[in-house]
Amino acid sequence: xxxxxxxxxxxxxxxxxxxxxxxxxxxxxxxxxxxxxxxxxxxxxxxxxxxxxxxxxxxxxxxxxxxxxxxxxxxxxxxxxxxxxxxxxxxxxxxxxxxxxxxxxxxxxxxxxxxxxxxxxxxxxxxxxxxxxxxxxxxxxx
Amino acid sequence: xxxxxxxxxxxxxxxxxxxxxxxxxxxxxxxxxxxxxxxxxxxxxxxxxxxxxxxxxxxxxxxxxxxxxxxxxxxxxxxxxxxxxx
Numbered sequence: 304x305x306x307x308x309x310x311x312x313x314x315x316x317x318x319x320x321x322x323x324x325x326x327x328x329x330x331x332x333x334x335x336x337x338x339x340x341x342x343x344x345x346x347x348x349x350x351x352x353x354x355x356x357x358x359x360x361x362x363x364x365x366x367x368x369x370x371x372x373x374x375x376x377x378x379x380x381x382x383x384x385x386x387x388x389x390x391x392x393x394x395x396x397x398x399x400x401x402x403x404x405x406x407x408x409x410x411x412x413x414x415x416x417x418x419x420x421x422x423x424x425x426x427x428x429x430x431x432x433x434x435x436x437x438x439x440x441x442x443x444x445x
Numbered sequence: 446x447x448x449x450x451x452x453x454x455x456x457x458x459x460x461x462x463x464x465x466x467x468x469x470x471x472x473x474x475x476x477x478x479x480x481x482x483x484x485x486x487x488x489x490x491x492x493x494x495x496x497x498x499x500x501x502x503x504x505x506x507x508x509x510x511x512x513x514x515x516x517x518x519x520x521x522x523x524x525x526x527x528x529x530x531x
Contacts (some may be wrong), residue, residue, distance in 0.1 A: 347510060357467075363509070365486065366487065367488060391491035391494045391498075392487075392491055392493065392494045393490050393493070394487065394490055416487065417488065418486060418487070421458060421507065423507075425507035426486050426489065426490075426510075427489065427507065428489065428493045428504050428506075428507060428510045429493055429503065429504070429505050
């Protein structure tokens with residue numbers, strides 16, 4: 304029996320400072336859009352960086368993938384959809400889909416991977432109990 | 446022990462999708478991380494899951510983990526010590 308798929312959506316509107324000389328969102332800003340997606344996910348499912356830090360863990364991003372399919376222009380509204388991808392390993396994985404609100408077009412897809420690092424800076428090899436509890440609470444782990 | 450080492454090499458190549466190396470090409474004493482086989486920290490997490498699922502062996506402590514996951518030989522030694530199987 305597979306667990307629930309957790310997804311959160313958040314809306315953005317392209318700022319003037321986010322477009323490049325070609326008039327489209329500069330490719331590097333999508334890293335921040337993914338962060339916006341993660342923040343929205345954390346608010347919806349009570350899974351914040353601060354909670355992890357309070358328990359003695361930091362969760363750095365160690366891998367990221369971005370696929371640019373279409374572009375966004377200044378003032379264009381878009382939606383970031385962030386989906387938690389479950390894994391048995393001690394890592395936090397998300398998939399992202401950014402769509403243009405006016406046309407519904409898929410603009411960007413991507414993924415990130417985070418690991419747990421303890422207070423000494425060592426990689427945490429197995430999922431912290433609080434992470435497993437969180438997965439059970441939200442039905443990811445059944 | 447020899448059978449365990451052969452099995453481990455096959456499982457690691459399959460689990461980590463190592464495309465450029467055949468299981469029998471991996472030196473049993475080669476360091477798995479860094480300049481050796483070139484595995485990274487994400488691979489280490491997958492190895493930990495492999496050991497737990499396939500052998501019922503847990504690796505929790507990071508310092509201990511570095512020593513256990515050093516090479517195929519050290520992993521095999523740990524499995525043998527934990528399970529008591531040759």
